[in-house]
Structures are given as C-alpha cells and as structure tokens.
Amino acid sequence: MAASPFRVTRDPIDAAALLRETVAPSDGAALLFWGVVRNEHGGRAVSHLEYEAYASMAEAKLREIAGEARERWGTGEIAVVHRVGRLEVGEASVAIVVASPHRAEAYEASRYVIEQLKRRVPVWKREGYVDGGAEWVPGFTPAVEEGVR
Amino acid sequence: MAASPFRVTRDPIDAAALLRETVAPSDGAALLFWGVVRNEHGGRAVSHLEYEAYASMAEAKLREIAGEARERWGTGEIAVVHRVGRLEVGEASVAIVVASPHRAEAYEASRYVIEQLKRRVPVWKREGYVDGGAEWVPGFTPAVEEGVR
Amino acid sequence: MPMTVRSLFFATYRDLAGADELLVELPATATVEDLVRELRAARSGLAALPPAPAVAVNLEYAPLSTRLSDGDEVAFIPPVAGG
Amino acid sequence: MPMTVRSLFFATYRDLAGADELLVELPATATVEDLVRELRAARSGLAALPPAPAVAVNLEYAPLSTRLSDGDEVAFIPPVAGG
Numbered sequence: 340m341a342a343s344p345f346r347v348t349r350d351p352i353d354a355a356a357l358l359r360e361t362v363a364p365s366d367g368a369a370l371l372f373w374g375v376v377r378n379e380h381g382g383r384a385v386s387h388l389e390y391e392a393y394a395s396m397a398e399a400k401l402r403e404i405a406g407e408a409r410e411r412w413g414t415g416e417i418a419v420v421h422r423v424g425r426l427e428v429g430e431a432s433v434a435i436v437v438a439s440p441h442r443a444e445a446y447e448a449s450r451y452v453i454e455q456l457k458r459r460v461p462v463w464k465r466e467g468y469v470d471g472g473a474e475w476v477p478g479f480t481p482a483v484e485e486g487v488r
Numbered sequence: 489m490a491a492s493p494f495r496v497t498r499d500p501i502d503a504a505a506l507l508r509e510t511v512a513p514s515d516g517a518a519l520l521f522w523g524v525v526r527n528e529h530g531g532r533a534v535s536h537l538e539y540e541a542y543a544s545m546a547e548a549k550l551r552e553i554a555g556e557a558r559e560r561w562g563t564g565e566i567a568v569v570h571r572v573g574r575l576e577v578g579e580a581s582v583a584i585v586v587a588s589p590h591r592a593e594a595y596e597a598s599r600y601v602i603e604q605l606k607r608r609v610p611v612w613k614r615e616g617y618v619d620g621g622a623e624w625v626p627g628f629t630p631a632v633e634e635g636v637r
Numbered sequence: 638m639p640m641t642v643r644s645l646f647f648a649t650y651r652d653l654a655g656a657d658e659l660l661v662e663l664p665a666t667a668t669v670e671d672l673v674r675e676l677r678a679a680r681s682g683l684a685a686l687p688p689a690p691a692v693a694v695n696l697e698y699a700p701l702s703t704r705l706s707d708g709d710e711v712a713f714i715p716p717v718a719g720g
Numbered sequence: 721m722p723m724t725v726r727s728l729f730f731a732t733y734r735d736l737a738g739a740d741e742l743l744v745e746l747p748a749t750a751t752v753e754d755l756v757r758e759l760r761a762a763r764s765g766l767a768a769l770p771p772a773p774a775v776a777v778n779l780e781y782a783p784l785s786t787r788l789s790d791g792d793e794v795a796f797i798p799p800v801a802g803g
Contacts, residue, residue, distance in 0.1 A: 354503050354504045354520070355503045358522055362522070362524055364527040364577050364578055366526065367523065367525075367526040368521065368523050368524060369524065370521055370522070370598075371503070371519070372519055372591070373507055373511075373517065373518040373520060374516065374517050374803050375515060376516075377514060377515065377516040377589065390802075391731055392802070393728065393730055393776070393795055393797070395779055396779040396780075396795065397802070399779050399780075421802060429513055432802075432803065433802065433803050440526065442523075442602065446599055449595075450595055456803055457800070457801075457802060457803045458800070459781075461730065461797050461802075462800055462801065462803075463730060463731035463732075463798065463801050464802075465731075475732050475798075475801075477799060477801070478798070478799035478801030478802075479799055479801070480774055480799045481781055481797060481800060482781075483774055483782065483783055484781075484783065523720050539719075540648055541719070542645065542693070542714070544696055545693055545696040545712065546719070548696050570719060581719075581720065582719065602720060606718075606719060606720045608698075608717065609717060610714050610717055610719075611717060611718065611719030612647060612648035612649075612715065612717065612718050612719075613719070614648075624648055624715075624718075626716060626718070627716035627717045627718030628716055628717055628718070629691055629716045630691045630698055630714060630716075632691055632692070632698045632699065633698075
C-alpha cells in the first residue's frame with residue numbers, strides 16, 4: 340500500500356504525511372531534516388533552483404545510505420524524499436525522516452544521511468539568480484572504488 | 489498575526505504549519521524534532537500518556553532555552569510546541585523546529601533545546617498501562633541557583 | 638503587615654496537596670523556606686513534600702532563601718518529565 | 721560480436737553531449753574506459769568530458785576498468801549537488 344520510503348518526485352513534499360508513514364508505535368522520536376531553497380548563495384540573490392536527478396539510481400542510493408544508518412545506529416524506519424524540477428525560495432528540496440526508539444541515535448543517523456546524500460546521490464541543481472542567469476552548482480565528485488565490481 | 493513560537497496546547501501539533509511559520513527565506517534548512525508516545529517503557533506496555541504543564545512558566549522557559557540556542561549557534565527562528573492532555577501511542581507530545589541558514593548549527597541547537605527542555609521546563613507525564621494502572625514518570629530535578637534573585 | 642501568596646501544585650505535589658492552588662498568609666519578611674515550612678505543617682498530605690523542593694516564584698526558579706512579596710505566585714515543581 | 725550500451729548524460733555532461741542518452745556500439749571486450757575514449761572522440765562536445773569521469777553501470781558506481789556487457793546502462797555522473 341505505502342509508497343517506497345526512498346523517492347524522487349516532482350511534487351511538493353508533505354512533511355506530516357512522511358512523518359506518519361515512517362513513525363512506528365515502538366518509536367519515541369523522529370527527526371525531520373527539511374532542506375529548503377535559500378534566497379542567497381555565495382553573495383548572489385537566488386530566485387529559484389532547478390533540480391535534476393538520475394532518479395532510479397538516486398532512489399537506490401538513498402535506500403543504501405538509509406540501510407547503513409539503520410545498521411550503524413539501530414534506528415527505526417528512515418524515509419527520504421528528494422524533489423526535482425523548479426523550486427522557489429522557501430520550498431523544500433529534500434526531507435529526511437529518521438524514526439527511532441531513542442533520540443540520540445536519530446540525530447546521528449539523520450546527520451549521516453544528509454552528509455552522504457550530498458556526497459553520493461546523483462542529484463544536481465542549477466541556481467537561477469534574481470539578476471538573471473543561471474549556473475550549475477559545483478558539487479562533490481563521488482568516490483568510486485577500484486575493483487568493486 | 490502569528491501565534492507565539494513557544495506554546496503549550498491541548499491540540500494536535502501540525503508539523504507542516506510549524507515549519508511554514510518558522511522557516512525564513514534566508515534559511516537553507518530546518519530540523520524538526522518530533523517526540524512521540526511510545527508503546528513501551530521500562531518493559532511495560534503503554535497505552536497512553538497524560539501530560540500536564542505549568543503552562544505560563546513552560547512557555548517562558550521554552551523561550552529562554554531557544555534564545556540561548558540561537559545566541560550560541562546563530563540559527564534562525566526556533567519554535568517549540570508542547571502538548572498537554574491525553575495522548576495516544578504515536579501522537580506527538582513535542583515538536584521543536586530550528587530553522588537555520590546552515591545545517592550543522594541546526595543539529596546542535598535542536599539537540600540543545602530538547603535536552604534542556606527535559607531538564608528545566610515544568611511539564612509532567614503520567615503513563616497509562618495496557619494492563620491497567622497509571623504512574624507519574626520520574627523526571628529531572630531542575631537546578632536552582634542560590635542567589636539568582 | 639502580613640501578606641498573601643498563591644501556592645501552585647503540580648503532578649505528584651498536587652496529589653499531596655489535594656489541591657491545585659492554596660492561598661497562604663505569611664509574615665511580611667517571609668522567604669520561600671518559611672512558606673515550605675508553613676505548608677508542611679499546615680496540611681497532612683504536604684508533610685510529605687520534600688523540605689527543599691524546587692520552587693518557582695513568578696515563573697522563575699528561585700532558591701529557598703528568596704524573600705516573598707504580597708501576591709507572589711509560588712509554584713512547587715516536582716522533577717520535570719517533558720518531551 | 722559487438723555490443724550496444726546505453727550512455728546517459730546529466731547536468732553539465734548533458735550540456736556537453738547535447739543529448740540525454742546515446743546508444744554506443746563497442747567491441748565485446750570493452751571496458752568503461754573504452755567507452756569514455758570512444759565518446760570523447762566521437763562527439764566534439766564530449767571531447768570536454770574528463771578522461772576519468774565518475775560513472776555508474778546499472779545504477780552502481782563503477783571503476784573505469786569495469787567490463788561492459790550488451791545492454792548495460794552507463795551513466796556519466798558529474799559532481800553531485802543534492803540536498
């Protein structure tokens with residue numbers, strides 16, 4: 340019945356629904372990381388962002404990262420939704436919910452997921468500026484291990 | 489127009505509304521701590537909790553704690569809502585939103601607010617058990633400094 | 638001239654007091670400590686109140702040595718368990 | 721027997737390729753490195769592709785030495801900037 344907890348979508352993210360679908364009766368806390376479009380970057384006034392993803396791989400990587408976090412910190416369910424398309428200032432680009440029996444682990448796991456997301460999940464963004472023009476935002480080069488395959 | 493960002497309420501907490509009212513255009517992230525009623529505590533099956541607060545003082549203390557966190561980590565707005573009355577398993581008892589230009593500070597400040605809330609904010613809870621009976625949950629004795637007043 | 642303070646009781650302390658709130662008359666120079674002593678003697682349930690409970694005067698935690706004023710709101714704060 | 725792989729291009733690499741996707745025919749023993757060499761030679765825009773770009777084969781990051789198979793999906797991944 341439920342959608343996958345790891346998804347790339349063009350639709351606005353529904354924080355309340357995501358909390359509802361992630362928190363189980365054995366959880367005492369959930370932490371929601373809510374990444375939003377800022378009105379400024381590197382001193383330039385930003386009007387909007389355009390996100391693009393390699394959706395099938397991004398979803399697989401989000402699942403992989405969440406699995407690592409759950410294993411390491413013993414949290415409950417984790418859900419991650421990343422938006423693509425044009426987002427205005429103040430709109431959420433990413434939401435990460437970590438549900439957990441105890442709160443300390445939720446903080447650690449949430450932090451891990453957002454840091455890893457920024458390093459390995461194939462998503463890109465192009466900033467549109469108030470004074471016109473647009474530029475791809477420089478990112479992280481994913482580490483590729485020799486001999487993995 | 490807006491309600492105070494520090495409030496004690498009998499109503500269910502609206503996570504999306506709280507995010508909306510807290511995040512400003514200069515923020516790049518918000519972190520929501522969502523405390524929920526667990527179905528178990530110390531090995532006993534819990535059916536519900538009854539929260540009680542000294543509301544006027546609780547709101548003042550929440551404001552004070554949030555002020556300390558903002559000063560220390562330079563975050564954006566912080567909002568804290570604590571529910572009182574009877575809450576069923578899975579319902580949120582507390583929501584803390586920390587908005588911030590950058591995410592690292594949001595994590596630190598959020599953690600500070602929940603830890604201090606548990607130490608100094610005058611709220612109490614009585615656990616109702618599945619097998620009947622109810623007990624006040626042991627808490628923290630607030631530190632009172634001599635010579636403060 | 639005597640003064641009157643409002644004492645508030647929450648959670649387990651309310652169970653001891655058998656009331657949310659009591660108005661207490663005290664001498665003009667009384668401290669929180671005097672109020673605690675008065676309450677522990679005046680009501681049998683409150684004999685079980687700790688001799689040095691956490692107390693807030695007008696919404697702020699205050700030591701036992703705090704001098705009270707007429708009309709003060711003095712809350713007795715059992716160990717807190719929010720969140 | 722030659723094989724065909726699907727090459728996908730995103731963000732700045734799509735700008736270089738001038739396309740989302742290209743089908744490339746390669747010898748049966750080809751590696752990712754061979755594909756990169758082929759693409760950099762075949763299309764003028766792709767000459768600007770780094771000689772060792774990050775690549776995913778069938779949704780998993782893969783080193784340049786990875787042997788390809790017929791029908792593989794090979795994505796060219798510019799530095800990522802999600803969140």
